[in-house]
Amino acid sequence: MVDSGATARTPGTLPDGGTDTSPARPPAPSDVLTLAVDCGGGGIKAAVLDSAGTAHAAPVRVPTPYPLPPRLLLDTVAGIAERLPAAHRVTLGMPGMIRHGVVVHTPHYITRSGPRSRVLPDLVEAWASFDVRGALARRLGVPAMVLNDAEVHGAGVVAGSGVELVLTLGTGLGSALFDGGRLAPHLEWSHAPVRRGATYDQYVGEPERRRLGDGLWSRRVVAMIDGLRPVFLWDRLYLGGGNSRRITPNALDRLGDDVVVVPNSAALVGGARAWDLPLA
Numbered sequence: 621m622v623d624s625g626a627t628a629r630t631p632g633t634l635p636d637g638g639t640d641t642s643p644a645r646p647p648a649p650s651d652v653l654t655l656a657v658d659c660g661g662g663g664i665k666a667a668v669l670d671s672a673g674t675a676h677a678a679p680v681r682v683p684t685p686y687p688l689p690p691r692l693l694l695d696t697v698a699g700i701a702e703r704l705p706a707a708h709r710v711t712l713g714m715p716g717m718i719r720h721g722v723v724v725h726t727p728h729y730i731t732r733s734g735p736r737s738r739v740l741p742d743l744v745e746a747w748a749s750f751d752v753r754g755a756l757a758r759r760l761g762v763p764a765m766v767l768n769d770a771e772v773h774g775a776g777v778v779a780g781s782g783v784e785l786v787l788t789l790g791t792g793l794g795s796a797l798f799d800g801g802r803l804a805p806h807l808e809w810s811h812a813p814v815r816r817g818a819t820y821d822q823y824v825g826e827p828e829r830r831r832l833g834d835g836l837w838s839r840r841v842v843a844m845i846d847g848l849r850p851v852f853l854w855d856r857l858y859l860g861g862g863n864s865r866r867i868t869p870n871a872l873d874r875l876g877d878d879v880v881v882v883p884n885s886a887a888l889v890g891g892a893r894a895w896d897l898p899l900a
Contacts, residue, residue, distance in 0.1 A: 651670055652708045652709065653669065654892040655760075655762075655891070657711065657713070658713050658772065658887040658888055658891070660715070660791065661684060661715065661728040661735040661791035661792075662683065663681050663682065664683075664696055665888065666680055666681075666697070667679040667704070669888065670892070673892050673893060676705050679888060680700050682699075684728075684734065687732055687733070689746045689747075693752075697712065697759075698759055709762050710756060710763075710765070712767075712772075713768065713769035713890070714729075714752070714768070715729075715792075716808070717808050718768050720753075721752055721753025721754065722750065723748065724749075727792070729747060731743070735792070767803075768806050769794055770794030770860075771786075773786055774796040774803075775803075775891075775894035776885075776887065777882045777886045779801075779856070782856065783799050783855050784857075785848075785858070786798070786860060787857065787859055788860045788861030788864075790862045791826050792821035793821050795807070797852070800898070802898050826863065829863060838867045839871060842874050845875060856880065860882045860887070864884070867881065
């Protein structure tokens with residue numbers, strides 16, 4: 621469970637540029653434990669990690685419940701926390717546009733039964749401008765950080781040198797951009813059209829991988845990366861997410877030395893490391 625022995629604190633600045641108004645505790649010791657929560661379209665996974673990124677218990681994963689109003693997400697995370705060791709703070713990564721811990725837009729959690737299902741107007745209203753960070757901190761009684769899930773993933777892998785782009789391949793396409801280890805403002809460019817009106821999400825998302833098979837889908841991933849390279853001119857590109865392991869060997873050989881495939885476990889390791897990102 622999460623340690624709820626919190627005391628009042630003076631608001632501070634978090635790595636995402638927002639103000640931390642969550643319940644506080646004394647300055648974090650070197651062995652501070654973080655509850656890292658990775659919220660996906662199909663599952664919610666969490667682990668408790670120390671400052672080195674070492675898990676202190678086996679991760680817990682549950683299916684993402686639908687329909688999913690904000691209160692149910694908080695209930696689900698709290699239920700997972702009860703099954704894990706106590707932590708001093710919590711990091712939550714979720715899909716969509718998150719600014720300073722507040723939801724601008726989330727694509728899956730406004731639907732009736734998950735990705736690609738019918739959007740429910742009452743859920744659109746419930747999630748719009750919802751302060752996830754504040755609500756999560758109050759529910760668990762510890763400081764909270766809430767970022768886009770690809771941003772948390774990136775925190776687990778970036779070297780902190782040069783321009784580093786992180787792409788996560790899963791239900792759709794996630795992205796995060798870092799410059800010298802500093803997180804850039806999030807852009808949902810995966811919603812931009814790429815071919816015949818299809819967005820990047822639709823072009824390389826899980827439904828298309830299943831329809832095409834790994835071979836043809838991998839060719840699409842290579843084409844996408846070739847098209848994005850002159851746009852970002854990155855020093856390093858990291859490919860993560862559950863489907864990065866499905867890229868075929870032939871496609872991997874075509875990606876170039878500036879592209880690295882990283883394990884999906886980075887989504888949880890990043891939960892601990894996100895707190896150490898340099899301030900923007």
